[in-house]
Amino acid sequence: MLNFLLIASLLTQGVTDSFIDLTQVSQNREVKNSLTRLSPMAIRLRMQSLPDWTTDGERLFYTRTFTDFVEAIDFVNTLVEPAEQLGHHPDITISYNRVSVELTTHDAQGITALDFQLATKISQL
Ligand SMILES: C[C@H](O)[C@H](O)[C@H]1CNC2=NC(N)=NC(=O)C2=N1
Numbered sequence: 001m002l003n004f005l006l007i008a009s010l011l012t013q014g015v016t017d018s019f020i021d022l023t024q025v026s027q028n029r030e031v032k033n034s035l036t037r038l039s040p041m042a043i044r045l046r047m048q049s050l051p052d053w054t055t056d057g058e059r060l061f062y063t064r065t066f067t068d069f070v071e072a073i074d075f076v077n078t079l080v081e082p083a084e085q086l087g088h089h090p091d092i093t094i095s096y097n098r099v100s101v102e103l104t105t106h107d108a109q110g111i112t113a114l115d116f117q118l119a120t121k122i123s124q125l
Contacts (some may be wrong), residue, residue, distance in 0.1 A: 023108055037110035053119055060103040060119050067078050072097050075125070082121040088114045090122070 006016060038046070047055055054061045066072045072094055079101070083089045091102040103119055105112040 014055075026073060035105060035108050035112055035114065037105075037108045038112060038116075043111055050116070050123060052123055052124055055111065060111060060115050062101040062103075062119065062122060064099050064101075066097045067100070068097050069116055072099050078125045079122065082118060082125075086114060086118050086121075088118050090118065 031107055043055060043057065047053065050060070052062060064075065066075060076094060077098055079090060079092065088103075088105070091104075093100040093102075101122060103115040104110065105114055
């Protein structure tokens, strides 16, 4: 009886471990997918959900104009939270009351799902 319980617990542990591994694998795959360059077709399709953004195929572009420099800087400060949350950071140009945001995934040398995730969040700010 004791042997049976011992074998049963080892088998259960083995099964549990493999489930944990599978979870890890799918999470790793999710992270990897978010860092995989998107095809031109995928980018074109996704751009339909970002009407206030444009793209040259390598970067996503967004510009917003404010009343003055102070408002422009206030907006730039609101970019910090979504960027830090995603671990993904925009290139930002400030020209008096105009803020230009560019997104690309430097690690993938192109546009990935992460760029679209952050662009969507920025459009909602
Ligand atoms: C280690 C760190 O997560 C990486 O360097 C992140 C940081 N923020 C980033 N931001 C952008 N836009 N592209 C990246 O490849 C990138 N990589």
